[in-house]
Amino acid sequence: MARFFSTILLLLALALVAEVSGSTNGGPYQLTSAEGSVSIQECPQKCDYRCSATKHREPCLKYCNICCQKCLCVPSGTYGHKEECPCYNNMKSSQGNPKCP
Template sequence: MARFFSTIFLLLALAFVAEVSGSTNGDFYRPAGAEGSVPIQECPQKCDYRCSATKHREPCLKYCNICCQKCLCVPSGTYGHKEECPCYNNMKNSDGKSKCP
């Protein structure tokens, strides 16, 4: 009988850990700014903030959204921090310059 209860306890504990970690559906935690951290429907909102401090708002929004939709990430802040998202950081335009703002 004691073995039965210890088995039940173990199964409940494992279910709790899986639920807390979010690993039951294959999703893994991604910190803000990391690749895959932004659902595609949130790209416009994230890019709106990313481009809020620039004078060149329209091109910033255009390229930020292109990069976000491909990388599913936008670096934190309004400038810099591109190392948070290597995909975003490594996208280049035809001149070899950074495509993503």
Template sequence: MARFSCLPYAFLLMIVMSFLMAVAIAGNVRLQDCPKACGYRCSATSHKKPCLFYCNKCCKKCLCVPSGTYGHKEECPCYNNWKTKEGKPKCP
């Protein structure tokens, strides 16, 4: 009779739970973590100073910074929807 092992199922469950937790907290930061989150968000740009300025401003208002160095703004509706007077995105 074949022996039933729970190990593969436990491993799969851990992977699924990790993914769900990451999705649930994606982008959300505490106020004191804004500089670090924005440092990473702006790490790939050649315009670091303005990127860091606006990212930190947006982070302090929204308490959210999208994951990655570009895009993914749908993770943070406040960050995504804040526009300049001209209607362009305010947050990098």
């Protein structure tokens, strides 16, 4: 029984490593992004992935690129994880809503 659980834990750990080390849009994508970790030239590629799961693709791309160019950071994944980029997370619209997707 103990061997069964250790095998399950090993498989889960390998799945997590595979997920973290995966790539998106032709290049590795960092699990956590730090401000300044993205060059302005990389913003369209990072935002293309960030906005890939939304129905509102055009506005998402517009605001993601604005935020990326200012903060030089895009959070990992297609949703959430904004705490990885405080600048990106703290940008607000004129109505006080989050500006960055």
